[in-house]
Amino acid sequence: MCTNLLVIGASARALAASADRLGLEVNAIDLFGDRDLRDVCSRVVQVSADAYPDDVPSIAAGFPAGPVVYAGGLENHIEVIEKLSRVRLLLGNHPRAVRLVRDPRFVREVACENGCAYPAIFFTSSKVPRDGTFLRKPTASIGGLGVVPWKGLREEPVRGREYWQQFVSGVPMSASLLVTQEGVELLGVCRQLIGMKWCYAK
Template identity: 55%
Template sequence: MCTNLLVIGASSRSFAESAYRAGMTVSAIDLFGDRDLVAVCQQSLRLARDEYPHGFLQAAAQLPPGPWVYGGGLENHPHLLDQLAAVRPLAGNTGRQTVLVRDPDRLAVLAKRAGFQFPATFRTPSGVPADGSYLLKPLASAGGLGVMAWRGGLTTAGRGDACWQQQMSGQVMSASLLLGPRQGELLGFCRQLIGHRWGSGIPFGFCGAVEQPLQLYADKVRDRFHRLAHLLADELGLRGLVGVDFILPRMGHGETPVVLEINPRPTASMELIDRRLGGSLAARHVAACGLRLAGPLTGQPAYPKSVVWAKLILMSQQPVMITAAKDSLLDASLAATRAADEGCWPLLADRPCWGSRIERRRPIMTVFAAAASPAVALSRLRSRAEIVRSVLHDEGYPRL
């Protein structure tokens, strides 16, 4: 029975909040230690950047016993996952499973069996066009970090940790799956907000997402994801929340999607679906991993199911100080923009502690918006992002 849960990752806030709504006693370790994470945790620890990721082992030993869940980036450290799983029950996928699912050759076979396309992918640059039509992608990466257009200039030496993958045109998307024994459920789709236009400072960097109603997509598209979900669950034994990054060709919603990679853990865009559903995806993840909850859902906000949510991770283009006065002004300014269909969900998250100094090109906080359509949700998100930036920055800020 799951009463205590430890959440670890670069950022732990969204999953910790979801677990808290499910009535779990939450502990967490991440790189930020934001106020809203601390608010839902019995105990929380902030890991220094130079201690990431191996500092998680020592930090976890200081927290109450119980199962644990990992978030983005840690799938790139399978030995660490297995070390921690040896001393705590893991509610998630093992190090071996992450290695299997992150192998491009294996993934290409699974994707094609489920009816998807998969980009041409090479393990060396030999014969790969150096005209920008291929991407150089680290095999151990998250959020688009380290991805670049391939224009030559590197040797094959020392690049066993990367692949060269054909760039595909279309909408960058993610699918959220819930996997269990004989279970493969498609929870939702999100359009990903990627790159410089959204202020990441990283060409292929993840900056946020906008949920897309499932009914907009042809049955054959959704059916492919159901087939992929069952393959991942039945053949690789994946469990719990799993993300699929894919490209939807611009020709239409009935076109064959292109699978890019599998994220074998809860992803950053899943909290948008969590808000729409109004329950706790953390509870469903833990249950799918074979752990039983100790009690009913608690602390569940009021919500309408007819909306879609959007989020944007604001990045700092100059150093920013977080003060109580700025926080109060942010709350007052955004309260005036709240729409009825957004219920009582927070419009800001990942809020730094007062007195924090956010350096250039670091995440400041996350902004949310909801509406009946993705277009209106995105418009509200842009407007709110400008309000937040105008409060936090003394000088003018480039418009999105």
């Protein structure tokens, strides 16, 4: 097991705290440099929004040798992950895997091959119903930012590519999985608290 871990993300706090509980020496690079992050890390570099994530690989080079784990939206910047993978051991998904799972065509193909239902998707808006039954989704997003019901208007600019996916009503849930060459292990399932007024949702 590694004893020195570099955690990188827009917010590294949760992941760094988990690593600290494992007894690892933790360092971090993120946008906030929270006090509770500093409490569990040997060293923290707070990066300005203008420098994130492009400057991350050069900043990472100044930390002690050891593996790196990324979170907090860095998967939107695969080229940065590729640069990190050339100089450090990546714990987690390799850039090639990130590309695949972020491609809705690939995810649809895998789902269908394995008997899983998958909502209809379009890659141009010309044939998409404009009654809100489809969602416009940016391919580069985090936490659902930019996902909106499609009514034929682009009220907000989208960075990069986008696609349209059928809205499916139901209980919003997420699952955490550990996938290795030996198989898949379900770590947990959570109900997502979306639109709850007591959470100050709009």
